[in-house]
Amino acid sequence: MxxxxxxxxxxxxxxxxxxxxxxxxxxxxxxxxxxxxxxxxxxxxxxxxxxxxxxxxxxxxxxxxxxxxxxxxxxxxxxxxxxxxxxxxxxxxxxxxxxxxxxxxxxxxxxxxxxxxxxxxxxxxxxxxxxxxxxxxxxAHSRRCAALADALLATTSPALFDDGQLHAFEHLDAGVRSTVLGGDCYNYGAVASGWIDIVVEAGLKLHDFAALVPVVEGAGGRMCDWAGDPLHAGSTGEVIAAGDPARIDDILDAMACRGH
CATH class of the missing domain: 3.30.540.10 (Fructose-1,6-Bisphosphatase, subunit A, domain 1)
Known part of the structure; x- marks a missing residue:
């Protein structure tokens, strides 16, 4: 409907x-x-x-x-x-x-x-x-990002990742322009408004991410899990938001998490 x-x-x-x-x-x-x-x-x-x-x-x-x-x-x-x-x-x-x-x-x-x-x-x-x-x-409009090296990355806290997730995040963190910590759901609004380029998080529940998907994607961005698949009620809670959908493959490659 x-x-x-x-x-x-x-x-x-x-x-x-x-x-x-x-x-x-x-x-x-x-x-x-x-x-x-x-x-x-x-x-x-x-x-x-x-x-x-x-x-x-x-x-x-x-x-x-x-x-x-x-x-x-x-x-x-x-x-x-x-x-x-x-x-x-x-x-x-x-x-x-x-x-x-x-x-x-x-x-x-x-x-x-x-x-x-x-x-x-x-x-x-x-x-x-x-x-x-x-x-x-x-x-609201997310912004284009020509390369990961130009990107502003955000996450609420690296302490919320397990060891393997933290390793993947650190690979991505090493390749971006800058990283900001804190922000919870506000970061995703910032992606939709073109202030932040990428958010990566894990351990989210349905109530943490369901509202974010239409907001980010309706602004021109894309959200997916760490395997690149769309988010739905059965998703594991590993979440990527990108203001520029063209950067999703670069993000996944940097995190070395295809097929995660």
Whole structure:
């Protein structure tokens, strides 16, 4: 089923609902606790996701939901909303406005619509399959990159790679112009807007990457896994985003990860 204006409008209202929860809690004591995997979570994470879930249940009761904080709600429409209320909780806790709310709509496991929303800076990327990506209401465009040696590379943290992944990343890192660390989902918005050329990460879950794909690709970039295959619900979480699709083969060759 193609993405409709009603889908885009609902995605926008979901982002608004999450932002209304998050903004007042930014740079406050938000009741930080550790999840089972020792990653942090805050009241803002949990309440923002609940606000989005309530809207979906009210307006799309047949759709499924996958949320980072509140789990799975089964649906019958074949469509699933994938929610990460605060991607970059550590940045949120540290008072750094480079986290984001991620909202995706997937069908048969494939991302069709994505939102990256930075509620403090009031920056929002909205992308959908077959449509251009918009940044704050204006078309977003990734930039061309003539060679890896010209590229600005980003990753949230090399500490998130295992030994083999880190080795592959270091090969790529050695061949680019410069590398920046930190940023979580904000890096992918920066790819869509032509500020960063490449993002490489691993260990991502569906709620971490589903929203990113329509945003980056609708701006003229490409996303894939470390084997060069398209990202979907069954992907392993090894992710590459390139503002210039012509550089994907160069990236894979540099990482020596074809057939990974």
């Amino acid at each position: 193609p993405i409709t204006s009603a889908d885009l409008e609902l995605a926008t209202r979901l982002a608004d609902a999450a932002a209304a929860i998050i903004r007042p809690l930014f740079r406050t004591d938000t009741g930080i606790v550790a999840k089972a995997d020792q990653s942090p979570v805050t009241v803002a994470d949990r309440e923002a996701e609940l606000a989005m879930r309530r809207l979906i249940v009210a307006e799309r009761p047949m759709d499924g939901i996958v949320g980072e904080e509140h789990g799975v709600r089964e649906g019958s429409s074949g469509r699933v909303w994938v929610l990460d209320p605060i991607d970059g909780t550590r940045a949120f806790i540290a008072g750094r406005p480079i986290f984001g709310t991620l909202i995706a709509l997937i069908e048969d496991g494939w991302p069709l619509l994505g939102v990256i929303d930075q509620p403090i800076l009031r920056e929002r990327w909205l992308g959908a399959v077959g449509q251009p990506t918009f940044f704050n209401g204006r078309p």
